[in-house]
Amino acid sequence: MTKILAFSDIHCDLKVCRALVEPSNKVDLVIGAGDFATARRGLRETIQSLSEIRKPFVLVPGNSESFEELKDECANFPNMHPLHGSSISIDRISIFGIGGGIPVTPFGSWSFDFSEEEAEGLLSACQKGGILVSHSPPRGAVDVTSSGKSIGSTAILRAITEKRPRLCICGHVHSSAGLKAFVGETLVVNVGPTGIILDYPYI
Numbered sequence: 001m002t003k004i005l006a007f008s009d010i011h012c013d014l015k016v017c018r019a020l021v022e023p024s025n026k027v028d029l030v031i032g033a034g035d036f037a038t039a040r041r042g043l044r045e046t047i048q049s050l051s052e053i054r055k056p057f058v059l060v061p062g063n064s065e066s067f068e069e070l071k072d073e074c075a076n077f078p079n080m081h082p083l084h085g086s087s088i089s090i091d092r093i094s095i096f097g098i099g100g101g102i103p104v105t106p107f108g109s110w111s112f113d114f115s116e117e118e119a120e121g122l123l124s125a126c127q128k129g130g131i132l133v134s135h136s137p138p139r140g141a142v143d144v145t146s147s148g149k150s151i152g153s154t155a156i157l158r159a160i161t162e163k164r165p166r167l168c169i170c171g172h173v174h175s176s177a178g179l180k181a182f183v184g185e186t187l188v189v190n191v192g193p194t195g196i197i198l199d200y201p202y203i
Helices: 014-024 043-050 067-074 116-123 154-163
Strands: 002-007 029-032 057-059 080-082 086-090 093-098 131-134 167-170 180-183 186-190 196-200
Touching: 002 014, 014 043, 043 067, 057 093, 067 080, 093 116, 116 154, 131 154, 154 167, 154 180, 167 196
Parallel strands: 002 029, 029 057, 057 080, 093 131, 131 167, 167 186
Antiparallel strands: 002 196, 086 093, 180 186
16 A cells, blocks of 8 residues: 655645645655646745655646746756656556646636647556546546536546546646545545545555
């Protein structure tokens, strides 16, 4: 059993970053599902604060920072592993990551976004089983806004249906933070900024 601390959507809140350090000492793996910055600002300070986490640490970009920006800021921290359309194996767990807002958000040119078609291309390399880390949730699961609209990704939903990861960790939709749902046998968790500790595998 592997213990995972997973979180998303910190948006430069350094107090939240500091609060994640202590629980990170009690787990085997840490996963950050994007939106470390706010509208492309504050990423360096946020990653610097999170560098107090010493465990293996997988990160995907949100729509508030690009993959290149995230890679650059994580480069000096060897335990940090940024993913986007790529995978890594940690403790024999295969982890695939995809970042950005999917589908394209209404936030404008600063937002790191992808169409469903672009996301399908990125997701084509996703392995079967393991863990899928996606900033955006799948359509119809933990993706409901405060106005009651479902804004998740059909490409991510299709990938979960076809690849059947055992766990999908996501964020992006703040009003659904902390919620869990199943897509088939895949547990999908919108983890939110305060963090959730999960056991993997969970059954």
